[in-house]
Amino acid sequence: MSTPASILQQYWGYAQFRPLQEDIIRAILSGHDTLALLPTGGGKSVCFQVPAMLQEGVCLVITPLIALMRDQVTNLERRGITAAAIYAGLTNKEVEQVLENTRRGRYKFLYVSPERLQSRRFLDYCDGMPVNLLAVDEAHCISQWGYDFRPAYLQVAAIRSYFPKAPVLALTASATPKVQADICDKLLMQHPRIFTKSFARANLSYSVMEEESRQDKLKHILDRVPGCAIVYCRNRKRTRQLADLLTLQGIPASHYHAGLPPEERTARQEAWIKNDVRVMVCTNAFGMGIDKPDVRLVIHYDVPDSLEAYYQEAGRAGRDEQKAYAVLLYNEPELEEMHDRIAQQFPSLQEIKHVYQCIVNYLQVAVGSAEGLYFDFDINEFVKHFQLNITVAYSAIRILEQEGVLQLSESVYLPSRVMFITNKETLYAIEASQPALDPIIKALLRTYEGIFDIEVRVFEKQLARILRLQEAQVAAQLQQLHQRGIILYRPKKDEPQLCFLQERLQVQNLRINMERVAARRQAYTERLQAMFHYVRNRKTCRTQALVAYFGEKENTACGICDVCIAAKRKPLSETEFERIAAQVMQHLQQPMQLQLLINRLPGIAEDRLLDVLQFLVSEEKVMRDGDGILKLK
Numbered sequence: 001m002s003t004p005a006s007i008l009q010q011y012w013g014y015a016q017f018r019p020l021q022e023d024i025i026r027a028i029l030s031g032h033d034t035l036a037l038l039p040t041g042g043g044k045s046v047c048f049q050v051p052a053m054l055q056e057g058v059c060l061v062i063t064p065l066i067a068l069m070r071d072q073v074t075n076l077e078r079r080g081i082t083a084a085a086i087y088a089g090l091t092n093k094e095v096e097q098v099l100e101n102t103r104r105g106r107y108k109f110l111y112v113s114p115e116r117l118q119s120r121r122f123l124d125y126c127d128g129m130p131v132n133l134l135a136v137d138e139a140h141c142i143s144q145w146g147y148d149f150r151p152a153y154l155q156v157a158a159i160r161s162y163f164p165k166a167p168v169l170a171l172t173a174s175a176t177p178k179v180q181a182d183i184c185d186k187l188l189m190q191h192p193r194i195f196t197k198s199f200a201r202a203n204l205s206y207s208v209m210e211e212e213s214r215q216d217k218l219k220h221i222l223d224r225v226p227g228c229a230i231v232y233c234r235n236r237k238r239t240r241q242l243a244d245l246l247t248l249q250g251i252p253a254s255h256y257h258a259g260l261p262p263e264e265r266t267a268r269q270e271a272w273i274k275n276d277v278r279v280m281v282c283t284n285a286f287g288m289g290i291d292k293p294d295v296r297l298v299i300h301y302d303v304p305d306s307l308e309a310y311y312q313e314a315g316r317a318g319r320d321e322q323k324a325y326a327v328l329l330y331n332e333p334e335l336e337e338m339h340d341r342i343a344q345q346f347p348s349l350q351e352i353k354h355v356y357q358c359i360v361n362y363l364q365v366a367v368g369s370a371e372g373l374y375f376d377f378d379i380n381e382f383v384k385h386f387q388l389n390i391t392v393a394y395s396a397i398r399i400l401e402q403e404g405v406l407q408l409s410e411s412v413y414l415p416s417r418v419m420f421i422t423n424k425e426t427l428y429a430i431e432a433s434q435p436a437l438d439p440i441i442k443a444l445l446r447t448y449e450g451i452f453d454i455e456v457r458v459f460e461k462q463l464a465r466i467l468r469l470q471e472a473q474v475a476a477q478l479q480q481l482h483q484r485g486i487i488l489y490r491p492k493k494d495e496p497q498l499c500f501l502q503e504r505l506q507v508q509n510l511r512i513n514m515e516r517v518a519a520r521r522q523a524y525t526e527r528l529q530a531m532f533h534y535v536r537n538r539k540t541c542r543t544q545a546l547v548a549y550f551g552e553k554e555n556t557a558c559g560i561c562d563v564c565i566a567a568k569r570k571p572l573s574e575t576e577f578e579r580i581a582a583q584v585m586q587h588l589q590q591p592m593q594l595q596l597l598i599n600r601l602p603g604i605a606e607d608r609l610l611d612v613l614q615f616l617v618s619e620e621k622v623m624r625d626g627d628g629i630l631k632l633k
Helices: 003-013 021-029 044-053 064-077 094-103 114-118 120-126 151-162 178-186 214-224 234-250 262-273 307-314 332-340 351-364 379-386 391-404 424-433 435-447 458-465 472-482 514-536 542-549 560-567 574-587 594-600 608-616
Strands: 034-037 058-062 083-086 109-112 131-136 168-172 194-196 205-210 228-232 254-255 280-282 296-302 324-329 374-376 406-414 416-420 456-458 487-490 495-500 622-624 629-632
Touching: 003 021, 003 044, 003 332, 021 034, 021 044, 021 194, 021 514, 034 178, 034 205, 044 131, 044 168, 058 151, 058 391, 064 083, 064 114, 083 514, 094 120, 109 114, 114 151, 120 151, 131 151, 151 178, 151 214, 151 458, 168 178, 178 205, 178 280, 205 542, 205 560, 214 234, 214 296, 214 594, 234 254, 234 280, 262 280, 262 351, 280 351, 296 307, 307 324, 307 514, 307 542, 324 332, 332 514, 351 391, 391 406, 424 435, 424 495, 435 495, 456 458, 456 495, 472 487, 542 560, 574 594, 594 608
Parallel strands: 034 168, 034 194, 058 109, 058 131, 083 109, 131 168, 205 324, 228 280, 228 296, 254 280, 296 324
Antiparallel strands: 374 495, 406 495, 416 456, 416 487, 622 629
16 A cells, blocks of 8 residues: 555655655645645645545646646656646647546646636536645735735635535745735635744855945855855846856856746756856746755845745755855845835826726727737837836736736747648649648648647647758748648747736726725735845844744744854954054055955955944045945045
């Protein structure tokens, strides 16, 4: 008879579970609704995959991340476990085929987005679907008090009525006590078992540094902490600029964001995982589902807007439980700017309606149409076309999403599609008159079944191998057939998709609950203030501050964060202060960057030197200009 341990060994090759995993699994197998809070890299997937393998039926996994769906399905299939995913871009026929196979018990795991739960087609197939467990990943998204509220998650509770005997497992890496209670409430959990692994990371040293010249500090930190690193930035342009700068400085670096082509994202990710590239400079689009244990350093070049996001991203360092560092760089003007931007992130009703009108004009959507349809949507091109503020536009779209009007998804890979739109007699004539196109026509007919009846997915790379051509040549020939009216050819793409969750309305009929928006603004402001408090804190151990935010009552000081180290340090004696100050004043006869000054005073501990410099700057004996150059005043 199989046991959790034997399943873990058989399919995952592990001899034992990580802390709390087996307790969570046994709670599920006993039929209990369960909430599991496990930190990033804590092995959340095993908590639903193992119990699902021990029971008859299928595990329905709800996750908002399309890339994660694909990765997990691929990983399960490699282990000999049947799995499928339904996401935007599949045809109705493909969706129905997956659902029918699931109902017949051909899959152990079915991954769906929360939006899919609202589909009438999906609900029709739920009757008779042998679901043994509902696994809700990123469960904090169900709470409007959380940092990434998604209203589609509220549909999870409704789906429970189709599977009354299946327990629910809600998984998240970070949730405050208020959000934990909201998750249990919104998922209609009955006497839930709650498992929380301590948010403290004994091997992770947290530091916060106020820096005017963050570029210099970035290089300085990377020079002193060897090993693989991640640098998080707020915007895409900065990821490229910093990666280029680091490369010029002799540090192998690459950049990553959601706007890059999929092949490029994959190639860069693989190079970093293999340590061909030391530093990945990225937006928060990078890291989800990537389990690289030997990351020694995570640097936040920009301040995140919540401690939940910061904890999750910083936690990608040191998963191998070896010493690792999380460093956050900031300056006061940045915090002020973040506070000022709140108004743009929660626009007025008039601004929201204006953005909605621009969207329907941009996509040329008629009143009463478009419900359930997906459109390519490049937000940068959109705001440029209508001369909108990008923060206001994106925030208005998020509010429209939270109000169930529309949804902007991440980039969705859509393979090429082809359908013959001419009759067979005409096709024979074309083959005779255009012999150069005859091989590709025959390859399409022989390779893809049903291509005369429906649009089928085709793969240029596969056709290129069959025809012994370059992929670009195959695409050119398909385009030629399309232009001649022989086939309908929709080339592959990887672009964000905007979906209308309800029919297109006249803008005056658009209803937005502004009281709910105001409540979310208040919750966001409170999260931002908690982030600012953490950044400015110089008295409380960083780990203690973080775990207290997530509701842990007691925890000892970590002893390795910047605050703990500063507390251990003996104060500067007057003699030592004067000696260091004299050397600083002597060297600054010639203006120089801070890093050069540090290099020229190797016998002085850096923290001591910085303390003296801070005093000299406050006394206006030394100044630092806009380029970060230190000079005597």
